[in-house]
Amino acid sequence: MGSRGRNRGRTQRKHFKDKRDDVWKRPKSDPSLDLNNPGTDNPAWQPFAVQNAAFDEYYKAQGIVAPEEWDVFLEILRKPLPAAFRINSSSQFCYDIRCQLEDDFMKSLQAEAIEGGEVEAIKPLPWYPEKLAWHSNFSRMQIRKNRTLERFHEFLKLENEIGNITRQEAVSMVPPLFLDVRPEHYVLDLCAAPGSKTFQLLEIIYQSIKPGSLPAGMVVANDPDVQRCNLLIHQTKRMCTANLIVTNHDGQQFPGCRSNKSIPNTREEKTELKSSINQLLFDRVLCDVPCSGDGTLRKAPDIWRKWNSGMGNGLHSLQVLIAMRGLALLKVGGRMVYSTCSMNPVEDEAVVAEILRRCGGSVELVDVSNELPELVCRPGLKKWKVRDRGVWLASYKDVPKFRRSVILPSMFPSGRGFDDQNNVNQRHENGDNINSEDGSKQVDVPVASCDDLVEEISNFPLECCMRILPHDQNTGAFFIAVLQKLSSLPAIPEKSINKQGKLDSPNNEPPENLSNQAFEDNNLEIDSEDVPDGKLSEAASEADASDDKPEKAALEPGQCNECEEHVLEQPQAPISTEVDSRTAGTKRKKQMQGKWKGVDPVVFFKDEIIMNSIKTFYGIDESFALKGHLITRNNDPNHVKRIYYVSKSVKEVLELNLQVGQQLKISSVGLKMFERQTSREGTSVPCLFRISSEGLPVILPYITKQILYSSPVDFKHLLQYKTIKFAEFVDSQFGEKASNLMMGCCVIVLRQDKSGSDPIKVDSSTIAIGCWKGRASLSVMVTAIDCQELLERLVKRMEMEEGTSVRENNGKADELQDVRSSASNGEAESMTD
Known part of the structure; x- marks a missing residue:
């Protein structure tokens, strides 16, 4: 084999040497490649055919809309989907952004809306609480290509990258609202990528949380695809949370993590692992399953040509299994939302009916249609x-x-x-x-x-389900069902599981014995015939919100980059039914720490010397618990580069995971709190670890050393010039205090009052940045885009306080333009995070 490889290499080199033409490569000047200028001069460009006779016949027969509505329904379905986005309610600039939308963009974009025949350019979604979700009457393509909308597009890109807003389809925002999540809840997002709903769940549990404190609850976000897990991590990273675990499992086989205390642990585990929970169960479960995705036709028009009824048929079994697994992991009294972006009743009502059938009376369907009165929902179907x-x-x-x-x-x-x-x-x-x-x-x-x-x-109350249709409120289509768990699920008798691992219940009679155990450890296979290959894609619609982000994970073949939901594309290839050899046919073996292939281990950080040096250097108050809350992803304590902080709830789950042999395959966990300084100066400072920008808001109220309070002018200059010598600060006393700090990382807090009192009380409006105190200067350790955002917000706050606008003050406008330019171009050298 080796010789064949070498010969092939020589042949290829010979071809390159002979300069053979590459028949697959077209010159850049080829007009057929210009997709931005479709027309008669571009013979390769063809518009999507937004019609499908099989689609029309199928849904007319199912009666999803009245016959007199069909033409309007189809007309809206063929139009591009308007853009929508949501303001991060936990952002300290939440109020500022909402005011900017109401006082600036609603007015400045109105002329463009009238020209396009629209009544309003942008407006808040009437059914979303506190005007935190907004709807634009422009499509995403219009926003990207229209020069008049360029400023609005840049605003969306910047705020999305920072994490202050999330671009998300309007109907995709609905399921988390019906979960009734509270800050103390343990929440499972079973099919989470690309992460917009996970981000929304995190926002909800962070509501009313004071600076420096963390919610008692947490979110576990799971996705079966490794690459989409990376996208999920990138999306949720903007939240800067210590209350999230990202896992990588098939939804229908998510581990139960039941602790068996009779199994002896190692001596270390006996002394160190003290989790107060012995099984991983959740108060709320979001089950947004993979689906055929015809509810996303407006933003993914290529589905028109691929659509066929077999797509939904092939996914039905998988959807049932994932939903049943979610219910098995749900606490009694908890709530689960089952949702799809499909209009097909085989994927919607049929799945809900089968769930109720299998669960007997242990689960009920809840009517929540009145919880969001301004959201237009239609009842579920009773027949299909x-x-x-x-x-x-x-x-x-x-x-x-x-x-x-x-x-x-x-x-x-x-x-x-x-x-x-x-x-x-x-x-x-x-x-x-x-x-x-x-x-x-x-x-x-x-x-x-x-x-x-x-x-x-059907004899089940399926009218309690909710269908959202595009022509009701100019959205995509969505299906939602809310389920309440009343008691433990029925056990599955051994005789009811056939050789293929499928439930064999001809008459679908629910068994009598009540237990969750049958659903907790059985690795049930799914029907492999006519089911698409295991790349059940949820396309990352909102991922393209940052159009130029290099970090965006590559999508698998068959994944649509325009759709946010779990959209299936190839209905003929079979799905893999391989079962993990570690679990098939035998009792699950204890998984040793760090043995998941390709995944870094989760290790509790126990180096007392480093922890004490950090606490002493920054004067961290004893009320902020470090021991037991710090983790790393490196087994070698001498080469730890990053230290992550986890909340109490996440800590308990990690301890339980170690006790049960690390059944959870954890892709990401914790908030990056400290990072080893690798510069030449950094190796000679008293503390080798600096505070990261992500972790600063959590630890800020507990820092008593290496912290200074700056006037708005000096704070703005730091963001603008990145590095300033001590003698060049406007406030000479501030420069003197900075020079007296110990060399290394320090924190600069914006002092907004004019009293000059130090220290100030930290609250939700407090703005702080990490800096590096060198021998002669102070340097900002913040990314260029974060600097740009902070400068924008500072200038706008100054404008509001002075009661002036940029147009009325040309000097301030020039200053703002200089500030923005320096932030975006990175004129001064900086030490970035």
């Missing part, structure tokens, strides 16, 4: 049909025997299975051509008209 290979099926008895591994009883409203012999007799009566020996011959099923079928009606 299944379509398979061009044939309409009203009930399971109409399914040919050779298709029964694909079309399941749970897809129909009644959920009833039928005895095979009864079906054979029925087909004899109907004159079907059946092999008389075993009845196994494939039969020719007559193609019946949809109107000729006798419809089944």
Whole structure:
């Protein structure tokens, strides 16, 4: 094999030497590559065909809208989706951003809206609390390409990158609102990437939290795809939270993490691990499952040409298993939201009905349609049909025997299975051509008209589900069901699990024994026939909010970069049904720390010398607990570069995870609090670790040393010039105090009052940055984009305080322009985070 590889290499080098033409490469001047100027001169460009006869036939027959609404529904569905975004309620600039939208952009963009035939340019979503979510009547493409909207586009990009806003489809914001999350709740986002809903959940648990304190609750965000986990981490990193764990598991096999205290632990574990919980259960679960995604047609028009009814059929089993796993991990009395961005009842109401069927009376469907009165929702369907290979099926008895591994009883409203012999007799009566020996011959099923079928009606209160349709409030489409867990789930008898690991319940009768155990450790496989390959993609719509971000994770083939939801694209390839060899057929073995392939270990930081040096150098108050709350991702204590801080709730989960053999595959956890200084000066300072920008807001109220309070003028100059010598500060006393600090990291706090009192009381409006005190100067350790954002906010606050605007004060406008230019170009050398 080695020789073949070498020969191939020589051949390739020979081809390059001979300068053979690359038939796949086109010159940059090729006009067919210019997608920004579509038209007759661009023969390669073709608009998306926004129609599909199969789509029309399917949804007309399902009756998702009244016949008189169909034309309006289809017209809206063919139009581009307006942009929407949400203000981060936990941001210290939340109020400033909302005022800027109301007082600036609503007025400045109005002329552009009137020219385009719209009544309003931007407006708050009427159903979202406190005007924190906004809707634009311009599409994302218009915002990016229209020069008049350029300032608005730059605003969205900057604030999204900082984390002050999140660009997110309006209907995607709805499910977290129905979870009724409180700060003390443990929340599981079972299919989380790209992370906009996770970010929203974190915002909710951080509501009403004082600076320096952390919520009692936490969020576990999970996704089965490694690359989308990276995207999830990038999105949630903007939140700067110590209350988040990102995991990488298949949703239907998420670990239960049940501690068995009878198993002896190592001596170290006995003394160090003291988690107060012995099983990982959640108060709230968000189950936004992978789906066919036809609710996202407005922002992903390529789905039009790919759509077929088999896409939803192939995902039904997986969706049921993921939802059941979510319910098994939910505490009794807890609430779970099941949602999709699909309009297909096989993925929506049929899944909810099967959940209720399997759970018996242990779960109820909750009607929450009145909780957001201004959100236009329609009730769920009580009846629907299944379509398979061009044939309409009203009930399971109409399914040919050779298709029964694909079309399941749970897809129909009644959920009833039928005895095979009864079906054979029925087909004899109907004159079907059946092999008389075993009845196994494939039969020719007559193609019946949809109107000729006798419809089944579900006996569950599926009208409590909610359907959001595009033409009601100019949005995408979405399906939401809220489930309340009343008692432990029924156990699954061993005989009801077949050889393939699927639930085998012909009549779908719920078992009698009540227990969650059956759902906690069984690695159930899913039906592999007609299910797309395991790259069940949730495309990262909001990821393209930062159009030029290099950090955005590469998407798998088949993933749409325009859609935020879990959108499936290739309905014919089978999904992998491989089971982890560590868990298949045997009791789960204890997973040793750091043994997950390709994942850094989670190690509690215990170096007392380093911790004491940090506490002494920064004068950290004893009330701020460091011991037991610091972790690293490196087993070697001598080469730790970053130290992360975790909340009490996350600490307990990590300890439990170690006790049970590290069943959780953790991709990201903790808030980066300290970072080793690697510069030449940094190696000679008393403390080798500096405070990171992400962790500064949490630890700021507890710092008593290496902290200074600056006037607005000197603070603004620091952000503008990045490095200032001590003698060059406007406030000479401040420069003298800075020169007297110990060499190393320090914190500069903006003193907004004019009293000059030190220290000041830290609250939600306090602005602080990390700096480096050198031999002769003070240097900012903040990224250029953070400097730009802080400068913008400072200038706007100064304008509000003085009651003037930039246009009325040309001098201030020039100063602001200089400030913005220096921030974006990075004119002065800086030590960035």
